[in-house]
Amino acid sequence: MDAVELARKIQEEATCSICLDYFTDPVMTTCGHNFCRECIQLTWEKAKGKKGRRKHKGSFPCPECRELSPQRNLRPNRLLTKVAEMAQQHPGLQSRDLCKVHQELLKLFCEDDQSPICVVCRESREHRPHRVIPVEEAVQEHKEKVEDRRRRILVEFGKVGVLLEEEQQRLLQALRQEEEITAARLRESAEALEQQRHALETLLLRLEDRSQREPLQMLQDMKDPLSRKNSVSVQYPETTPTMLRTVCRVPGQIDVLKTFQEDVVPDPATAYPYLILYESRQRHYLSTPPDGTPCSKDRFLAYPCAVGRQIFSSGRHYWEVGMNLTGDALWALGVCRDNVSRKERVPKSPENGFWVVQLCKGKKYVPLVSSPTPITLTEPPSHMGVFLDFEAGEVSFYNVNGGSHLHTYTQSTFPGPLQPFFCLGAPKSGQMVISTVTLWVKG
Known part of the structure; x- marks a missing residue:
């Protein structure tokens, strides 16, 4: 007898013929058959009301052989209890190794259906034309x-x-x-x-x-x-540009960042009163008219700004912002603390809870932090990517169309939860597109 057949035999011996499950508190009748105590008692209870059973008071037929067995003679089978426990714990004796239809061992593998089958299934009309191999070969x-x-x-x-x-x-x-x-x-x-x-x-x-x-x-x-x-005439030397032309462009980096992409949506409850939010998917305005509208504590009053609905306190997150801006556009983009000042004008720097970059007058693209060599681009990007790695303490900015890295803020830890931050400078600056929401400033 091989190991598989031995496992099958042990499983049969550890299974109650009434409930078809492993024995629970097994007992033996006088005829030598074993059942779960609860199963045999329920079987005998059902038989009490049947005709012809009263003359054999206290004795009931065995469900296996129909021989009469006194109920009081039930004896606990402790050895079978141990066998049932071993069968339940052994991975080779689990019910998943049996065919649900024929209760036979799953010894074969059907390559057409990509599923294990038993020898009875193999001869069925369904699997007869299929390519079938032993499970060991399939493994x-x-x-x-x-x-x-x-x-x-x-x-x-x-x-x-x-x-x-x-x-x-x-x-x-x-x-x-x-x-x-x-x-x-x-x-x-x-x-x-x-x-x-x-x-x-x-x-x-x-x-x-x-x-x-x-x-x-x-x-x-x-x-x-x-x-x-x-x-002697004073000759002024030609201007030597110090702006770096070599850009940091890692092939495939944007595709990798997109695996962390999230559907960031601006929160209309935080938007500056004259900042208009239009949801293109639902085709309606998210922001409310400024006239007579009460300002909540979350609304920006100092700048044409809004923050995203998401609050990040862990993990890696990436989102993209499309921009259709005029040549003299003013904008800022990045993340901010969830408790930054929204009623007063403060420098948008990390010291004040802002990790952003901005475009000034269509040419200067700089991080809003004191820096001797601010980032400058000849043309403003039309599609920006923002990547936040909270545990690493980094916020990075990318030109999505060109695939180039623009700037990274790095610090040991962030002081608290962060939110996506969006800011347009003035009317006629153009538009920002975040996910399916378009932003512009009302003139």
Whole structure:
């Protein structure tokens, strides 16, 4: 007898023939059959009212062999109790290993239906034309497929790692070259300025020397210095732009960030009274008219701003904002603490609970924090991505269309829960689109 048949036999011996489940408090009748105590008692209770049973008072037929057995002679079967407990705990003896239809062991695997079947199912009309293999072979094939997929994942991620490493080196090389070119131009400008300074100092010394002579002699000797003065012209060096052209663009990064994307929606209860919110999916205005509308404690009164309905206190979150703005647009975008000042104008900086970037007059795109080298873009992005990693203490901003990183705020921890933050500067600034909600300032 193999292990499977042995497990099947133990399972049969540990099963009550009345409830078809593992024995609970098993007892043995005088004829030697075993049942759950509660099952046999209920069976005998039902038999009490039947005709012809009164002459055998206190004795009832065994459900297995119909032999009369006195009820008082029921004996506990402690050994069978142990067997039932072992069968329940052993993973190979679970009911899931049996066919639900035929109560036979699931020894075969139907590849067409991708399900285990028993030998009786195999001969049925449903499975007869299907490809069927032993369960052990199916398990081995599955293991081989998993191992092959594991190797393929490692290979493909290895390829991506190599490509990312090559792209990283390319960007770093481009940045080094840009640094060298800019530094060389600055050195050339500095050398030209130094030469001009030296020439001017020499001329100044000659003039001072002649100023100490007698008036008549000084006038006679002025021809030479004046001619030198006319030959010396101040040459201002060409402006050397210090704005970096090499952008931080990691291939596939936006696709990875999108796995954390959430449906962020502005909260109309917090919106500035003249900030209009229109829900395109439901085709109606979310904000209320400003005339005669009472202002709640949550509403922004100092800026044309609103915050998202979501409050983040853990995890990673990503959302995108589309912008159709005019050339002189003023806007800010990012996250803020859930308890920032909404009635007074304060600098939108991390010290005041704002981690945002802004666009000023269509050209300057800067983080609102003291920085010697603010971020500047030649053109404002039309599609912005914001990524919050709460545990890491980071808020990052991306140009979605170009796939480039723009700025990251980093700190040890955030002081409390954060909310998405949106701000438009003035009427005719254009529109922001967050999820299905469009924002603009009423003129």
